[in-house]
Amino acid sequence: MVAHSNIDYSLYLVTSRDTGILSPSNDYFHILEQALIGGVTIVQIREKDADTGEFIEVARKSKEICDRYKVPILINDRIDIALAIGAHGVHVGQKDMPVTTARRLLPKNSIVGIGSVWGTRTKKLTNPIVGVRGVGSILRILDGTDIKAVAIGGVKRANLLRTLHGAVSPTNHPLDGVAIVSDIMGAEDPRARCEALSTTLREFRDAFSSSSTSAFRPSTLTDNWSTDSIKHGVGELMQVLRASNPLVHQITNSVVTTQSANITLAVGGSPIMATTPEEMEDLAKYPGALLINIGTLTTENLDGMFKAGFFANVNKKPLVCDPVGVGATQFRKGTVSELLSTWQASVIKGNAGELAALAGSSEVDAKGVDSAGSFEDPIKFVKNLARRERCVIVLTGVTDYVSDGDRVVLLKNGHEMLGRITGSGCMLGSCIASFCGAAASVGEDLAVGRLVRGDMFLGAIAGILVLTIASERAVARNDVKGPGTFLPALIDEAAALKPEDIIDAAKIELA
Ligand SMILES: Nc1ncnc2c1ncn2[C@@H]1O[C@H](COP(=O)(O)OP(=O)(O)OP(=O)(O)O)[C@@H](O)[C@H]1O
Numbered sequence: 001m002v003a004h005s006n007i008d009y010s011l012y013l014v015t016s017r018d019t020g021i022l023s024p025s026n027d028y029f030h031i032l033e034q035a036l037i038g039g040v041t042i043v044q045i046r047e048k049d050a051d052t053g054e055f056i057e058v059a060r061k062s063k064e065i066c067d068r069y070k071v072p073i074l075i076n077d078r079i080d081i082a083l084a085i086g087a088h089g090v091h092v093g094q095k096d097m098p099v100t101t102a103r104r105l106l107p108k109n110s111i112v113g114i115g116s117v118w119g120t121r122t123k124k125l126t127n128p129i130v131g132v133r134g135v136g137s138i139l140r141i142l143d144g145t146d147i148k149a150v151a152i153g154g155v156k157r158a159n160l161l162r163t164l165h166g167a168v169s170p171t172n173h174p175l176d177g178v179a180i181v182s183d184i185m186g187a188e189d190p191r192a193r194c195e196a197l198s199t200t201l202r203e204f205r206d207a208f209s210s211s212s213t214s215a216f217r218p219s220t221l222t223d224n225w226s227t228d229s230i231k232h233g234v235g236e237l238m239q240v241l242r243a244s245n246p247l248v249h250q251i252t253n254s255v256v257t258t259q260s261a262n263i264t265l266a267v268g269g270s271p272i273m274a275t276t277p278e279e280m281e282d283l284a285k286y287p288g289a290l291l292i293n294i295g296t297l298t299t300e301n302l303d304g305m306f307k308a309g310f311f312a313n314v315n316k317k318p319l320v321c322d323p324v325g326v327g328a329t330q331f332r333k334g335t336v337s338e339l340l341s342t343w344q345a346s347v348i349k350g351n352a353g354e355l356a357a358l359a360g361s362s363e364v365d366a367k368g369v370d371s372a373g374s375f376e377d378p379i380k381f382v383k384n385l386a387r388r389e390r391c392v393i394v395l396t397g398v399t400d401y402v403s404d405g406d407r408v409v410l411l412k413n414g415h416e417m418l419g420r421i422t423g424s425g426c427m428l429g430s431c432i433a434s435f436c437g438a439a440a441s442v443g444e445d446l447a448v449g450r451l452v453r454g455d456m457f458l459g460a461i462a463g464i465l466v467l468t469i470a471s472e473r474a475v476a477r478n479d480v481k482g483p484g485t486f487l488p489a490l491i492d493e494a495a496a497l498k499p500e501d502i503i504d505a506a507k508i509e510l511a
């Protein structure tokens with residue numbers, strides 16, 4: 001923690017002369033200068049093993065370089081050295097001080113480091129990993145203060161946008177910056193690395209400040225949205241999906257794999273049900289979307305889920321998460337929490353039991369993969385959860401609720417026959433992923449500074465309307481006698497559905 005005013009903390013370099021970190025072709029002072037040219041906004045000199053004389057020497061020379069670029073310099077831990085070289089401040093590591101205490105004790109213009117966000121190579125972790133979502137909760141405690149906060153621990157180019165996106169409180173309090181060691185000090189080209197980091201920071205800030213609510217709202221529906229504009233938007237997206245035929249990569253459960261692949265084909269997507277971790281990076285390069293459904297979770301298929309989601313974020317692809325049965329066991333709960341701390345979902349869908357478990361609410365119980373109740377105020381629930389998880393939330397049931405944290409849409413189509421076959425929720429996940437893939441294919445203009453291309457809110461609504469309206473049409477057929485004949489008829493009706501059918505049949509309410 002340091003006390004200083006008017007400092008831009010956004011790209012905060014913490015130095016290291018550890019030969020295990022520095023790339024062999026680069027000299028420490030060269031790296032520092034290149035990093036400053038590349039856009040570092042503040043430097044903290046950290047020396048692990050140097051004696052006082054050597055520390056002063058390194059600090060003095062580093063300050064000369066920082067002064068040339070008018071970038072403030074802080075010294076780690078050593079007030080004497082900070083005073084000796086005329087540094088702008090000192091970083092005093094108050095290791096275990098809780099943020100609530102820091103909030104009370106810290107002087108004006110202080111800064112706290114929140115971490116570790118990710119694992120890190122630079123030190124043995126003394127702080128537990130708080131995870132990106134954990135940073136958001138800590139930032140909330142700093143609401144109403146002028147204490148600045150930077151995220152520390154394992155932040156790097158590959159996870160920077162995900163870190164910035166996720167590390168925002170539900171009250172919309174963002175980070176002031178990120179502290180980075182090895183991703184800069186160990187880079188082959190530290191200047192290029194810092195330029196890339198600065199660009200991401202700037203683009204995120206612009207996207208964040210240009211949005212009336214929050215930068216995670218990946219939606220094109222304007223403030224003039226209406227049930228009509230939604231219906232027409234969905235109709236257009238149906239055409240886009242059939243024309244663009246996006247790859248819909250699904251890691252799903254063994255109960256529903258075939259019917260999920262078939263419903264994906266019916267709505268216009270191209271399914272691939274690949275689970276092996278080694279394939280995830282390549283698959284993420286194709287345009288389309290990813291669905292992760294934990295219905296038959298095993299320790300073996302977890303690695304693929306972590307990797308697939310990570311690469312989906314890197315490529316700004318829609319990621320739909322279906323936390324099937326998350327309330328049923330501790331294993332599922334722990335795993336979903338870890339998955340959501342690692343990657344950012346674009347849409348999370350679940351029934352009341354699943355979403356209550358995810359939110360840590362005891363209001364609705366789960367009965368295995370089914371829900372045993374409903375929320376008293378589902379509108380408030382989905383809105384709050386969307387804000388906390390920083391994505392679109394779909395709560396399924398007789399009425400489906402969709403929220404982006406700002407708006408809530410109620411969708412009242414569907415038939416009770418959907419509750420009489422297994423995997424209707426899972427097929428809904430496939431439909432949502434397919435439509436989000438279509439939305440991404442026309443959403444390039446929404447991608448800058450955001451973690452996903454395209455309008456995920458409309459994608460989620462489209463997936464629900466298509467499946468539920470197809471279910472109504474299937475039940476109305478003479479050849480459908482019960483759940484057994486319903487399933488193939490549902491797939492047929494989804495394949496035959498036209499945009500006009502949505503416009504005629506959609507039952508939409510705006511909350
Ligand atoms: N009784 C009903 N009336 C209308 N629609 C329904 C009904 N039951 C389910 N649905 C629709 O079915 C879709 C799936 O929702 P549901 O809540 O059944 O998922 P789920 O419990 O996750 O399913 P599963 O575990 O079988 O995959 C939603 O779009 C929902 O609107």
Ligand SMILES: Cc1ncsc1CCO
Nearest residue numbers: 253255295296324369423
């Ligand atoms: C029945 C069932 N069990 C695990 S996944 C699944 C499919 C519906 O969610």
